[in-house]
Amino acid sequence: MATATAASSADSDTECSVCHELFKNPKLLPCAHVLCRHCLLSWLTSNPEALCPLCRGAIADPKEKSKTKGWVEVVDALPDDVAMAALVESTRVLSQDHVCVGCKSAADSICLSCNDMMCKPCGQSHTNFSMARHHKVEDLSSMTAEELAVSQPDHCSVHTSKPCELFCPTHGAAICHLCASAKHRACPDLTELAEAADKSREELSQMVMSLLTEEQQLEEAVAALERHLEATEKVVQEAVAEIDMTCDKLENSVKEFRRRLKEMTLDAKAKVKDTVLTVKVTLLDHRGRLTSHRRVANRTTRGSTNKGMCDVTRALRDL
Template structure:
């Protein structure tokens, strides 16, 4: 999916510790960058080490900081090559604009290929020389750091005078033609660099979509917390107003009681407010991580340097897979309160005696569901899965082992909720398989007790839907309802299942409800979504569930 270029702000190129241009920028887990030497000094001086901008942990594993040296921690973080290229271009443009050939003559142009500043006369000569006539020259009055970074060639790491045109999959490096015939002659796969760049950009587009979807989910949850805070404040104000009205009728003798009840009311709502605020802060931190990583991914997407794209994409893929997309609200943040005043019926006639027993502020927890519609819990895969499945990314990603094609069933860890869609994003398909079958559905037994079989249609309970048939309790029924849609799945497609109010299983494709199989029974027990990573499907990632 094409996206508009995202401008890099000047402050993105400055280190937040030394306030200078970034040098060897290291990408922190939160998505911000620090100079490597600044990061080392920060790690040595801070316990725990937090990002100076967003206060997120730099060392995610609490034990890692004690087991690993600071240099190993810093070098274990990826270098932001996109920012590094922009910083280098900015430093180049900030040099004195003097012609590199003539003595003390102002330069008017910049060669984007070799980085030389040229006066008007030398610019003409630069364009006539056979060695430089193909170089792109821009006016210093209009050229930007983005333009310089996009057009500076990345030379071969071994042969500095050669351009990188190939990609060695064995070593994960961009190489030149000479390297391909010498150092990498025995490597199993040396590909055209443009082909690899195209694949990397396609994956970057998927990562950007995943991050934006996570941002939208967190935005919705943050808005819910904001609405909840408003409701808390509204009820708190209403309670205090009621107390004020009562105390005014009792005049000065009741003033002491009014103050006490008001303080108790404030104290009661303070706990709720604090829990909600903490939950919001947590979600804002997650939102901040997604936003900064979105900018990083889009920045690499916009990078013209093929070396930058191919080098950073695998690291960003790992980083994005490990981000926390959960939007589940903690239990403490779901409580809202009502105030009830318990006053002795004889308080008026026995005012002086009864004021000390005037009553208490009673806090009645109620479920936030009456005020804010909660989002479903995080969709994670169960530990009981096919023997050829590997789970990662906190049980959000499932991948079938290479060289296998069966024993690839994965199930949801938690039961399916009514009117909630459970989807997976297809990250990778197995193009070596001739059959393009896709299997998914629901089982009506706990995943822990299900005996996993070679194929999902051998399951003994539930409904199995595929691109050519439907099984209900192992009874096969042909149907054309899902045939064409499920056979069209590719990398980037979304497939899912959901239960309606009557507990009939619906199939979803790219967000569209394909309906239910005619004659299929409703599923009366607790059901769990499953997906079969056999035949066509190779790797999937669970998406945040949503209500319909």
């Protein structure tokens, strides 16, 4: 009966990421991830670099293993996640079908004081007893694993039938009155467990607040980095565009310069050619005249009178 609602209330937080089952003996790693004790042991055996399978955070110094006898000691030195263990137990209890302690029919309620499962009628008659007048009988179907875990009585880990009612700050342990008068007889400052729990609750909520603040600060820092990266990208893009533009301009200038150099060279060549041709014509003219003079002079030398020779010589000299 209770299976469906209880199973859906058990979110994946109570599941081990290695075996994908409800945690068994949950161990708290230094990175604050949680793994079953046996899952952690087999993980370390096959991955001796000792990094968390979820975040690669260090679980233990790999050298520690050689110093001690083995991974068992390393794993057992890690703290138990008792809150997770209680939550898993409550999840398991809620997912099972239960039998009424009174009439043996199906149970749909729980007495949070006795931790007994009951049917509705037996639950009602239970609180009619004067002994159980103040007991809280709750409907199982509307109960979450968290609510059940919180309502479970704390029992002494040594005297398992005795309730834990005291806290020893020296040993950091929740203890029963028997323990207080035996092992913790000489311990100073024993306090009520409820009082110690209030302090722990206060400390935890302060921790949550400061972690939240740190998280926000980190988020802001990441956002600032992202903005910086974006700005840098923009600057780089602009620089690349500038480079392209400048190089395009340079290329165009070189092209124009080449064109003009060629043009000037061709122009100069044409002018030189003109000049050479003009000079050549002049020279040819001059040569023509010289040839005629030479012919006249030859002719006159070979076949002229003395007077003719003198006249021609004078005429040629005056030309």
